[in-house]
Amino acid sequence: MNIKKPPELPKVKIISLSEDVDAQLQDSFGAAADGEDRFDAFCGACGMIEIANGSRAAGAPSDADIRNFEGWILGQKAEDILSG
Numbered sequence: 518m519n520i521k522k523p524p525e526l527p528k529v530k531i532i533s534l535s536e537d538v539d540a541q542l543q544d545s546f547g548a549a550a551d552g553e554d555r556f557d558a559f560c561g562a563c564g565m566i567e568i569a570n571g572s573r574a575a576g577a578p579s580d581a582d583i584r585n586f587e588g589w590i591l592g593q594k595a596e597d598i599l600s601g
Contacts, residue, residue, distance in 0.1 A: 532563075538559070541559075542559075546559070561591075565591060568591065575591060576590075576591065
Protein backbone atom coordinates (compact mmCIF):
# COMPACT_ATOMS: atom_id res chain seq x y z
CA MET A 518 0.00 0.00 0.00
CA ASN A 519 1.45 3.35 -1.05
CA ILE A 520 0.47 6.01 1.49
CA LYS A 521 1.09 9.56 0.42
CA LYS A 522 2.68 11.78 3.05
CA PRO A 523 0.52 14.85 3.76
CA PRO A 524 2.04 18.17 2.68
CA GLU A 525 3.92 20.17 5.26
CA LEU A 526 1.68 22.88 6.67
CA PRO A 527 2.80 26.45 5.99
CA LYS A 528 4.10 28.57 8.80
CA VAL A 529 1.41 30.73 10.31
CA LYS A 530 1.72 34.43 9.55
CA ILE A 531 0.00 37.01 11.70
CA ILE A 532 -1.94 39.61 9.74
CA SER A 533 -4.22 42.41 10.82
CA LEU A 534 -7.71 42.62 9.39
CA SER A 535 -10.04 45.57 9.42
CA GLU A 536 -13.13 45.22 11.59
CA ASP A 537 -15.26 45.00 8.43
CA VAL A 538 -13.22 42.14 6.94
CA ASP A 539 -13.14 40.32 10.27
CA ALA A 540 -16.93 40.62 10.56
CA GLN A 541 -17.37 39.27 7.03
CA LEU A 542 -15.10 36.31 7.83
CA GLN A 543 -17.03 35.60 11.03
CA ASP A 544 -20.25 35.64 8.98
CA SER A 545 -18.76 33.41 6.22
CA PHE A 546 -19.24 36.34 3.83
CA GLY A 547 -22.98 36.22 4.35
CA ALA A 548 -25.87 34.54 2.61
CA ALA A 549 -25.95 36.87 -0.41
CA ALA A 550 -25.46 35.33 -3.85
CA ASP A 551 -22.02 36.93 -4.19
CA GLY A 552 -20.73 35.63 -0.83
CA GLU A 553 -18.80 32.78 -2.44
CA ASP A 554 -17.21 35.20 -4.93
CA ARG A 555 -16.13 37.52 -2.11
CA PHE A 556 -14.69 34.53 -0.21
CA ASP A 557 -12.74 33.41 -3.31
CA ALA A 558 -11.44 36.95 -3.82
CA PHE A 559 -10.34 37.15 -0.18
CA CYS A 560 -8.46 33.82 -0.45
CA GLY A 561 -6.81 35.00 -3.68
CA ALA A 562 -5.73 38.25 -2.03
CA CYS A 563 -4.23 36.29 0.89
CA GLY A 564 -2.27 34.18 -1.59
CA MET A 565 -0.96 37.28 -3.36
CA ILE A 566 0.15 38.74 -0.03
CA GLU A 567 2.04 35.50 0.72
CA ILE A 568 3.80 35.76 -2.65
CA ALA A 569 4.59 39.45 -2.15
CA ASN A 570 6.11 38.86 1.29
CA GLY A 571 8.17 35.89 0.05
CA SER A 572 6.47 33.12 2.03
CA ARG A 573 5.09 31.41 -1.10
CA ALA A 574 6.35 30.94 -4.66
CA ALA A 575 4.39 32.45 -7.54
CA GLY A 576 4.12 28.98 -9.11
CA ALA A 577 4.57 30.00 -12.74
CA PRO A 578 4.56 26.93 -15.02
CA SER A 579 7.87 26.09 -16.71
CA ASP A 580 6.10 25.52 -20.06
CA ALA A 581 6.14 28.84 -21.97
CA ASP A 582 2.99 27.95 -23.95
CA ILE A 583 1.02 27.54 -20.76
CA ARG A 584 2.47 30.72 -19.25
CA ASN A 585 1.90 32.81 -22.35
CA PHE A 586 -1.29 31.41 -23.89
CA GLU A 587 -3.20 29.11 -21.56
CA GLY A 588 -2.82 31.12 -18.38
CA TRP A 589 -2.22 29.95 -14.83
CA ILE A 590 -3.32 30.73 -11.31
CA LEU A 591 -0.89 32.87 -9.35
CA GLY A 592 0.41 30.85 -6.43
CA GLN A 593 -0.77 27.45 -7.64
CA LYS A 594 2.03 24.90 -7.82
CA ALA A 595 2.35 22.84 -11.00
CA GLU A 596 2.25 19.57 -9.04
CA ASP A 597 -1.16 20.58 -7.64
CA ILE A 598 -2.49 20.82 -11.20
CA LEU A 599 -0.91 17.56 -12.34
CA SER A 600 -2.07 15.56 -9.33
CA GLY A 601 -5.58 17.08 -9.52
